[in-house]
Structure formats: C-alpha cells, structure tokens
Amino acid sequence: MTESKSNQAALTRPCVKCRAQEATLDSRSQPVCRDCFVKFISTKFIKQIDILGKKTRPAAGPSSGSSSGGPPTLTRRYLLGLSFGVSSTVLLHVLSENLESQLAKGRTAPFDLIVVHVDASSSLSREGADNSEAAAAAAEAVLNRYRARYPRFTFHNVPLSSSSSSTQSGNDSSEDALSLLSSSTTAPPTAASQSDLRAHRIRRILLASAARHNCQALLLGHSTTALAELTLAEAAKGRGFALPWLVGDGPAPPAPPSSGPQQPQVLVHHPLREALRKELVTYASLITDPSPLTDLISEPMRPGGDGTGSAEGTTTVVSYRDLSIEDVMTRYFAEVEASYPSVVANVARTAGKLVRRGGSGRDEEAAAAAAACELCGMPRDEDGDKRWRGELGIQEEGEQGTEGFAGQLRGRLCYGCERSVGG
Amino acid sequence: MARALCANCKTERAVIKRPKNHAKLCKGCFIQVFEDEVHHTITSSQLFHPGEKIAIGASGGKDSTVLASVLKTLNERHGYGLELVLLSIDEGIKGYRDDSLETVRRNAVQYDMPLKIVGYDELYGWTMDQVVETIGKKGNCTYCGVFRRQALDRGAKMLGIKHVVTGHNADDVAETVLMNLLRGDLARLSRSTSIVTGDSRSEVKRSKPLKYSYEKEIVLYAHHKKLDYFSTECIYSPEAFRGSARALVKQLERVRPTAILDIVRSGEDAARLVPGEEPSSCACLGQKAAAGVVVDDDVGGCGSQSGRTPGGEMAAMDKQLRDNEAHEGLEIDVTKTMAKGAVARGEKRDVPIRTGNASKGAPRQVLGNCKRCGYMSSQEICQACMLLEGLNKNRAKIQI
Ligand SMILES: [Zn+2]
Ligand SMILES: [Zn+2]
Ligand SMILES: [Zn+2]
Numbered sequence: 018m019t020e021s022k023s024n025q026a027a028l029t030r031p032c033v034k035c036r037a038q039e040a041t042l043d044s045r046s047q048p049v050c051r052d053c054f055v056k057f058i059s060t061k062f063i064k065q066i067d068i069l070g071k072k073t074r075p076a077a078g079p080s081s082g083s084s085s086g087g088p089p090t091l092t093r094r095y096l097l098g099l100s101f102g103v104s105s106t107v108l109l110h111v112l113s114e115n116l117e118s119q120l121a122k123g124r125t126a127p128f129d130l131i132v133v134h135v136d137a138s139s140s141l142s143r144e145g146a147d148n149s150e151a152a153a154a155a156a157e158a159v160l161n162r163y164r165a166r167y168p169r170f171t172f173h174n175v176p177l178s179s180s181s182s183s184t185q186s187g188n189d190s191s192e193d194a195l196s197l198l199s200s201s202t203t204a205p206p207t208a209a210s211q212s213d214l215r216a217h218r219i220r221r222i223l224l225a226s227a228a229r230h231n232c233q234a235l236l237l238g239h240s241t242t243a244l245a246e247l248t249l250a251e252a253a254k255g256r257g258f259a260l261p262w263l264v265g266d267g268p269a270p271p272a273p274p275s276s277g278p279q280q281p282q283v284l285v286h287h288p289l290r291e292a293l294r295k296e297l298v299t300y301a302s303l304i305t306d307p308s309p310l311t312d313l314i315s316e317p318m319r320p321g322g323d324g325t326g327s328a329e330g331t332t333t334v335v336s337y338r339d340l341s342i343e344d345v346m347t348r349y350f351a352e353v354e355a356s357y358p359s360v361v362a363n364v365a366r367t368a369g370k371l372v373r374r375g376g377s378g379r380d381e382e383a384a385a386a387a388a389a390c391e392l393c394g395m396p397r398d399e400d401g402d403k404r405w406r407g408e409l410g411i412q413e414e415g416e417q418g419t420e421g422f423a424g425q426l427r428g429r430l431c432y433g434c435e436r437s438v439g440g
Numbered sequence: 441m442a443r444a445l446c447a448n449c450k451t452e453r454a455v456i457k458r459p460k461n462h463a464k465l466c467k468g469c470f471i472q473v474f475e476d477e478v479h480h481t482i483t484s485s486q487l488f489h490p491g492e493k494i495a496i497g498a499s500g501g502k503d504s505t506v507l508a509s510v511l512k513t514l515n516e517r518h519g520y521g522l523e524l525v526l527l528s529i530d531e532g533i534k535g536y537r538d539d540s541l542e543t544v545r546r547n548a549v550q551y552d553m554p555l556k557i558v559g560y561d562e563l564y565g566w567t568m569d570q571v572v573e574t575i576g577k578k579g580n581c582t583y584c585g586v587f588r589r590q591a592l593d594r595g596a597k598m599l600g601i602k603h604v605v606t607g608h609n610a611d612d613v614a615e616t617v618l619m620n621l622l623r624g625d626l627a628r629l630s631r632s633t634s635i636v637t638g639d640s641r642s643e644v645k646r647s648k649p650l651k652y653s654y655e656k657e658i659v660l661y662a663h664h665k666k667l668d669y670f671s672t673e674c675i676y677s678p679e680a681f682r683g684s685a686r687a688l689v690k691q692l693e694r695v696r697p698t699a700i701l702d703i704v705r706s707g708e709d710a711a712r713l714v715p716g717e718e719p720s721s722c723a724c725l726g727q728k729a730a731a732g733v734v735v736d737d738d739v740g741g742c743g744s745q746s747g748r749t750p751g752g753e754m755a756a757m758d759k760q761l762r763d764n765e766a767h768e769g770l771e772i773d774v775t776k777t778m779a780k781g782a783v784a785r786g787e788k789r790d791v792p793i794r795t796g797n798a799s800k801g802a803p804r805q806v807l808g809n810c811k812r813c814g815y816m817s818s819q820e821i822c823q824a825c826m827l828l829e830g831l832n833k834n835r836a837k838i839q840i
C-alpha cells in the first residue's frame with residue numbers, strides 16, 4: 018500500500034490501469050497511459066477474434082459448414098473489407114499484430130487473411146467510365162503502400178462495377194438485379210439513394226469475394242459508433258427487418274437464387290464492435306512504428322457511404338439534397354459519442370438482440386434465400402410487405418414507376434431497396 | 441411560369457407537393473386523398489365497429505382537431521355508424537388550459553359533437569394547483585406526467601366509453617421508433633409502433649388513426665379546410681431522448697422526405713423481431729404485444745420532464761450504463777481470481793437499466809392490473825395510485 022503510494026507520488030497524473038506511467042489520454046473518462054490504451058483496444062479486439070475463432074475452428078466436426086466443394090480448409094481464412102478509412106485500417110493493423118505475436122511465440126499462423134478494397138470511386142451509372150481507369154490506378158497505388166507494410170497478407174482491388182456474384186462460375190443470369198441497375202439509364206436521382214445502393218453493393222461484393230476465396234468469415238471494421246449509425250440509418254431507410262443481419266455477428270443471409278450457384282456460408286463479424294470511433298482514431302494516431310499508421314489512411318469522400326465503417330464527419334453542409342442518410346447519422350452520432358459514449362454502445366448492443374428472420378418462413382434457410390432482396394441481399398419481409406400495401410394503399414404510388422427498372426424488379430426487392438431505386 | 445397541373449384531376453392547378461410521395465395535387469384532390477388514406481387505415485386495421493362509441497382525445501391542437509374533423513367526415517361519408525365524443529382533460533392549472541379548452545368548445549359546436557371536459561379533481565380528487573400547494577413546485581412534474589398518462593382512459597371510463605382515439609401522427613411514431621432504438625428499449629419499440637394499444641386486460645382501447653399521416657400534411661389539411669385550432673406549441677421541452685430523436689427525424693426528412701414513413705415501416709418490422717414477440721404481422725394479433733402504458737400523449741400540457749436539465753435523461757442513462765460496464769468488469773475479475781469459471785458472466789449483461797424515471801429497460805414486463813383502480817400496471821398498485829396515496833396522507837395531516 019505504502020509502496021504504491023510512493024510510486025504514484027512521482028507522477029502528476031498516474032494511469033488508472035497500471036499506476037506506473039503518466040496518463041496522457043482519456044479513456045472512457047479515465048486517465049490512462051499510451052501503453053494501457055493500446056492494450057485496451059487490442060484486448061477488445063482479441064475478445065472478438067477469439068469468439069470468431071471458436072466459430073470457425075478448422076475441421077471441428079459437422080458444424081464447420083465449408084464442406085460443399087473444394088478442399089477442406091485447414092487454416093481459418095478470413096477476408097477483410099478495407100475502405101482505406103480509420104476503422105478498417107486499424108482492424109488490419111490489429112489483425113497483423115495478432116498474427117505476428119503468434120508467430121513470434123513459435124505458433125502457427127492463426128488465420129490467413131485476404132484484404133479486399135472495393136473501389137467505389139467509379140459511380141453506379143456509367144457516367145464515370147472515363148475516370149475509372151485513373152481511379153483504379155490511384156487505388157492500386159494506395160494498396161501498394163498497404164502491401165509494403167503488411168507483406169504477409171494478400172490484397173485485391175475490386176471495382177464497384179464488377180458483378181458481385183456469378184462472374185467466377187460463368188453462370189450469367191441476365192436477369193441479375195445488379196446488372197439491370199447498372200445498365201439502367203436512370204441512375205438513382207438523389208445522393209441518399211446512391212449512397213444507400215453503393216453501400217449495399219460493396220457489402221455484397223465483399224461477401225461474394227469471401228465466398229470465392231474460400232473464406233469462412235468477412236471481417237468489417239465497424240466501430241461501436243459505426244454500428245449505431247448503421248442501426249439508425251438502416252431503420253431510417255426502411256430496412257428494420259434486416260437490422261439483426263446487418264448489425265449483429267453471424268452468418269450472412271443466404272444469397273438469392275438469382276445470384277448463381279449456392280455458395281458456402283460466410284460469417285460476417287465486426288471485431289472492433291466494442292471500440293468507439295474516437296478510440297480508433299486515437300489508436301491510429303498512437304501507432305508510429307515503423308511509420309505513422311495515419312499515413313496510410315485516406316478517408317473516402319463520402320463519410321459512412323462505404324459500408325465498412327469510416328470517416329470523421331466532413332465539416333460544412335452544402336445542401337440537404339447532397340447529403341445521404343448515412344451522412345446525417347455520422348454527424349448525429351459524432352455528437353452523441355462525444356457526450357454519451359455508453360448510449361452509443363448500447364444502441365449497437367440492443368439492435369444485435371433482435372431475432373434474425375428471413376422471408377415468411379422462420380429461420381429456414383431455403384425460405385430466406387428465396388425471399389432475399391436481389392439488390393442488397395438482405396431477407397425480404399413478405400408479411401410486412403403485404404400488410405404495408407394494405408395499410409397504405411401504396412399501389413397507386415407504385416404505378417408511377419412501373420415502367421423501366423423499378424417495374425421489372427417489383428416484388429424482387431426489399432422495401433428499402435425499392436425506396437432507393439425509386440428515388 | 442405555368443404552375444403544374446394536379447396529378448390527380450389534371451384540371452386544377454397543383455398547390456401541394458406531398459411529402460409522402462412527391463405527388464403534386466390541387467387543394468380539392470389533396471383533401472380527398474388525405475381523407476381516403478385515413479379511411480384506408482381505419483378499414484384495413486379494422487379500427488371500429490358499427491355503433492361503437494369513440495372518445496376523441498381533444499387538446500385543441502392541430503392533430504386532434506384534424507382527427508375530429510376527418511372522423512366526422514368519414515363517419516358520415518362511409519356510414520361507420522360511430523358515436524363520436526370529444527374528450528378533453530383539464531389538469532387544473534389556473535389559466536393554463538383556458539385557450540385550448542375554449543378552442544375545443546368551439547370545435548364541439550363546429551362539429552356538432554358532445555364535449556366532455558374531465559378535470560384532475562374529478563379523476564384523482566386533486567387539481568395540479570392543489571398538488572403544487574401540497575408538495576411544492578419541485579417534483580410536481582412527476583405527478584402531472586403520471587396522472588396525464590391515465591387521464592384519457594379514466595375519463596373515457598367515466599363516460600362509459602371503451603375506445604379512445606388520439607391524434608398521433610407518422611412523425612410522432614417515427615420519433616418514438618428512433619427514440620426507442622437510441623435508448624435500447626426493445627419492449628417499448630415493439631409496443632410503440634402498433635396502431636392499437638391496450639388489450640383484453642385494459643378496459644379502454646386506444647388507437648391512432650393518423651399513424652400514417654405526415655405532420656406536414658396534417659397542417660396543410662387544417663389550413664386548407666380552415667380548421668379552428670390552437671396553435672401554441674407545448675411550452676415544455678421534451679425529455680432528452682425524445683428531443684434528440686425529434687431533431688434527427690427532422691433532419692432525415694429534409695434529406696429524404698419519405699424517411700418518416702420508412703422509419704414507421706422499420707419500426708413495425710423490427711417490432712416483430714423483438715425476442716419473445718410473435719412473428720405475425722397481423723394487426724389483431726399484434727394487440728397482445730402492444731399492451732402497455734401509452735406515455736407519448738399529444739394531449740399537450742405539462743411535460744413530465746420539464747424540471748430537468750436538457751440532456752439529463754441521456755446523461756443519467758450513460759452513467760448507469762458505464763456503471764454497469766464497470767460492475768461487469770469487476771465481476772469477471774473476481775470470478776477469475778477465485779478460479780470459479782464463468783459464473784454468471786453472461787447473465788450480468790441483461791440487467792435492466794435503472795435510471796430514475798427512465799427505467800424502461802426491462803425486456804419483458806409482466807403486465808397486470810392495479811388492484812386499486814384496475815388500470816394496467818406492472819406493479820400491484822399503479823404509479824398514479826401510489827402517488828395519490830402519498831398525497832392523501834399529506835392532506836389528512838394538514839386537516840388534522
Ligand atoms: Zn498505464
Ligand atoms: Zn434490398
Ligand atoms: Zn386535383
């Protein structure tokens with residue numbers, strides 16, 4: 018007792034965790050030192066990656082659901098969605114640290130990691146075709162810097178315009194909703210709709226890549242804050258039914274039949290789900306060896322629009338017309354996070370408790386797959402659709418847009434995607 | 441610059457762009473469509489049956505005035521066979537209700553409907569002024585809030601009416617959905633989206649026929665129909681979570697006007713995903729889950745949270761959550777050092793959050809009825825009766 022007292026006496030503001038070093042940071046309203054903060058973040062990460070590790074134990078019995086084709090995986094194989102933003106870059110870094118520390122102890126690598134960046138700089142419609150080559154080159158240059166820093170991992174750059182699913186098998190279903198949308202001359206008119214469709218498209222491309230690369234899980238960098246934003250943003254876009262699939266950890270919804278042959282099930286996990294966004298920003302700023310981690314990070318133009326959790330809010334509002342629902346949520350939660358961080362954490366935690374249901378059948382994979390939305394891939398709520406039309410007399414409204422793209426896809430999209438496609 | 445023609449009749453000039461679906465309509469068509477949609481809600485949800493006596497919770501504000509006007513119109517047009525009564529609550533705060541009650545009295549004449557004004561003194565034996573006299577200014581908001589929650593139901597019961605309709609609109613419901621997501625309150629999320637609340641255990645059923653109507657359209661409707669309403673907004677600020685959700689809904693609406701209905705839709709869908717809820721989307725089955733106390737009144741009046749500092753509610757919850765986390769951390773450390781394994785590690789997580797008045801955390805409330813007044817309550821004696829007991833003891837003391 019006396020000993021620890023004398024130790025503290027030497028410090029003006031001792032770290033509450035180790036009591037041995039000067040506190041230089043505030044963590045959840047407690048003064049901590051740099052080392053303890055870094056440990057705090059990695060502890061949160063390790064807890065989550067261990068949970069995933071248990072679910073994906075290689076060859077642990079019949080439950081390891083990857084036996085449909087190809088050789089059985091002997092190592093865990095994960096795919097990381099990298100947006101070049103803070104959160105996914107930090108996730109990449111802690112995954113690397115984790116791997117290196119295992120190797121340093123003489124153990125085998127706990128997982129293989131494939132990193133995929135979906136290049137969203139080309140737009141949904143084909144207006145941006147001229148720029149897309151330059152954009153691809155720019156993305157490739159950034160990726161090379163990541164490659165140099167994390168040589169153990171494999172990196173890929175996938176353009177947003179790539180078909181999410183059936184390319185590899187050669188099974189071209191011409192009715193694919195995504196190709197219909199990209200060939201459609203009428204791009205979604207508003208920033209909100211474009212941002213929504215882009216985010217969901219990125220998610221599907223990442224899932225398809227994970228399946229293609231025989232990965233057991235897709236890892237996304239979402240912080241607690243990003244998950245809270247996602248919860249309220251998807252609710253605001255009419256995807257309340259899909260919330261547990263989007264916000265929780267677990268299997269991705271079964272792919273719609275139109276997306277080609279049945280793919281092995283992929284888990285979606287968010288290993289940074291217990292860290293606040295501001296904590297990840299702090300963490301990134303503390304990693305300076307061999308060079309500042311922040312040098313790698315380039316936030317995408319549109320905060321929150323990349324579906325992998327991202328960006329600090331950009332500052333000035335141009336016009337509400339140019340904002341997306343995601344932008345509004347990013348701004349909103351930046352404020353809430355500053356004053357009430359635990360409220361933010363509680364949002365994501367609670368949304369994760371909602372029960373996953375698909376289609377009209379209960380938890381039945383086949384029913385869910387049949388009722389999956391052809392754009393976002395989330396389960397459609399057929400019961401809800403029926404009732405909603407009845408309640409609102411929405412038919413008249415729909416008739417306005419029956420020609421063209423929206424008409425062709427009627428009954429194949431979820432409520433949220435119908436909204437985005439229609440405007 | 442020729443104005444666009446009405447998308448509906450294609451003859452009149454369009455004067456309204458509907459926030460709901462961007463349709464441009466003339467005045468006549470807008471009024472017609474607005475009424476048709478409320479009619480649709482009423483019939484598809486089977487809200488009423490012929491001969492039913494309905495009390496319209498009337499505050500003199502725009503929502504309840506539009507509700508009364510539309511219901512009168514539809515009742516006559518479609519032969520619902522309803523007996524409509526205006527029901528207003530007077531908290532008994534000197535001068536406070538004068539203007540709004542005057543409006544309601546005029547409405548009663550305009551719509552040719554009977555009006556019943558029920559005072560807190562009739563309902564509880566106490567006016568708010570008397571409560572304040574007894575317990576002082578501090579804390580009287582608790583009383584007002586609790587009393588107000590039950591007032592419409594109790595008033596209806598006095599009149600022998602089993603169904604109260606309120607003027608809650610789509611904006612209110614959207615706000616409540618976001619608020620409950622924000623506060624992590626799944627139990628309330630599942631209740632709040634239901635068009636009908638109250639079940640066999642409650643003697644009075646409540647419904648909101650304007651649940652899908654935009655506040656903006658309600659204002660437009662009142663304007664174009666030249667309705668007589670009392671336009672002063674409630675002077676009390678809403679509690680922090682509701683206020684925050686309200687601001688958020690307004691921003692979302694600006695970015696994407698359909699967001700309000702989209703949130704309502706999300707709320708209805710997510711309500712069926714709350715653990716323990718029935719997956720059915722049928723309105724009549726939903727009623728069971730919907731049983732509960734309706735707090736979000738539009739009846740105006742004293743906000744139960746007015747004594748608080750803005751943000752107080754959120755700050756309190758944040759602190760409580762942090763304490764829980766710290767407690768949880770401690771628990772794990774202790775079990776570790778005692779090498780007892782994973783005792784109760786998981787269970788600690790779901791401890792309901794208790795933050796003074798904001799204690800809405802319990803995932804499953806067991807609802808019964810108050811032994812004294814019969815009102816739905818999760819306790820043996822409901823909150824109002826508890827407060828009354830305290831007040832009456834005080835009165836007895838004073839009289840001795
Ligand atoms: Zn320390
Ligand atoms: Zn969809
Ligand atoms: Zn017209």
Ligand SMILES: [Zn+2]
Nearest residue numbers: 810813822825
């Ligand atoms: Zn009682």
